[in-house]
Amino acid sequence: MKKQEELFLDYLTRKRLKNTSQRMIILKAFLRQDSHLSTEDFYLQLRKKHPGIGYATVHRTLKLFAECGIAAERNFGDGQMRFEVRHDNEHHDHLVCTECGRIIEFENQQIEQLQLDVAQKHNFFIKDHRLELYGLCQACFSNDQGNI
Amino acid sequence: MKKQEELFLDYLTRKRLKNTSQRMIILKAFLRQDSHLSTEDFYLQLRKKHPGIGYATVHRTLKLFAECGIAAERNFGDGQMRFEVRHDNEHHDHLVCTECGRIIEFENQQIEQLQLDVAQKHNFFIKDHRLELYGLCQACFSNDQGNI
DNA sequence: TCGATATTGAAAACGGATTTCAAAATACAG
DNA sequence: CTGTATTTTGAAATCCGTTTTCAATATCGA
Missing domain, CATH: 3.30.1490.190 (Ferric-uptake regulator, C-terminal dimerisarion domain)
Known part of the structure; x- marks a missing residue:
């Protein structure tokens, strides 16, 4: 299991949050992509394979990723929030x-x-x-x- | 007359825009303040002395300032646009x-x-x-x- | 002064982020 | 395994700053 997956699962346990299939799907999809997708674009990508997952859930889950440290929120001034995978210590x-x-x-x-x-x-x-x-x-x- | 005022008046002439009392009031108020006010805050300040001037006009005029180069738009990630007076060549x-x-x-x-x-x-x-x-x-x- | 054009302020529309809510899923104590 | 308290979900609604619309008004130039 990837380090980020462990971090996320630990975070869920620590905060007494629940481990749902949607969260796992979003986590894997997020770790697989390595560009700087906006929530919207990420959601559109994901929807192709998982049409059942709603935008709100994607949004909330990306926020969770940021909270637990496996994602960084970026804002390049175009009015869209973007998320990127965060690798330990490395800053760029x-x-x-x-x-x-x-x-x-x-x-x-x-x-x-x-x-x-x-x-x-x-x-x-x-x-x-x-x-x-x-x-x-x-x-x-x-x-x-x-x-x- | 301040250099920025001249620049703005030139810009109006060049673009065949009109020199209105509101624009002059907003210009003077803008040059007087030197912090990094959001449109909202700037408008609230201005309204104390000039209750007749609407938010839309303030917003449009600040945009004009940015277009003609006497203002710089800043975004510090708090979801509010800020405008600062721009002095020639200096970058900070x-x-x-x-x-x-x-x-x-x-x-x-x-x-x-x-x-x-x-x-x-x-x-x-x-x-x-x-x-x-x-x-x-x-x-x-x-x-x-x-x-x- | 007149007439074409631009501007104004209030209100509406916009767009992305966030929240609401009832139904569904999960965790966990017994 | 239940049963139940709690969390999560997806759709839709709401939020909130920005931008646009529109009818009334002001400006400019002939």
């Missing part, structure tokens, strides 16, 4: 293509360190951060050039 | 206190440079970026410690 930020919506993950330890420096300078205790670079991915950039 | 990022809502601006040229490096590595053309550090400001951190 995103390049977001404003043309095609492509999302590229990156890690940069130097930036993280500089953030800590900034926080310290302002006597600020960081709990979380978010860094997103918006622009054009290679493909869209080439296209744009070609269209001039 | 934010520390956001999740306890009291205080917002501290900062600039860090090294981080900006590292962002460019990251983008280049991924053949990505950056148009914009957003960096926010969430946590506790000094006051709230001290309080939290005291409450243990």
Whole structure:
């Protein structure tokens, strides 16, 4: 069993929540996908195989995933919440293509360190951060050039 | 006349939009405040002195400010749009206190440079970026410690 | 001043997130 | 195994900030 599955089951037990077939289906589907789907898109995907599962349940379950730490909520400013699988300790930020919506993950330890420096300078205790670079991915950039 | 006022008036002329008393009132009020008010909060402030001006007009005018470049839209993930006055060329990022809502601006040229490096590595053309550090400001951190 | 055009404020519509509620499923004590 | 208290489910309703609609009003330029 995957580590995230264990974490989730533990969380259910701890909170005296119930282990339902819907939750397991959603969990497996969530761990299988590794992009940054919005609740809506994830629901539409899932519905193909499991038409019985309602949007509300998907939404509530994704929230549960976030609570127990196996999912991270992301908001890229397009008015849709997105969820991604969270792997332990690893933190990453995103390049977001404003043309095609492509999302590229990156890690940069130097930036993280500089953030800590900034926080310290302002006597600020960081709990979380978010860094997103918006622009054009290679493909869209080439296209744009070609269209001039 | 402030530079931003000129920019806005120029923009109105250029787009053949009309110079109304409401727009001027909203413009002056906007330039006077320098925090990061949400549309709602800004409207509530303004209403004290100008009860006749409607929310829709405030909303539309703030959008105009953003279009013509004298305002920047910010979204700190609390579901409310915020607008801040934009000063030429200067770019800054934010520390956001999740306890009291205080917002501290900062600039860090090294981080900006590292962002460019990251983008280049991924053949990505950056148009914009957003960096926010969430946590506790000094006051709230001290309080939290005291409450243990 | 007139007439075309843009703007206004109130209210309605919108869209995604969240909640409600009655029926169904689950856990667990006996 | 029950029986029962509790949680969960799916559909629909609600929420809440944003945006649009529309008829009345204001502005601008000839």
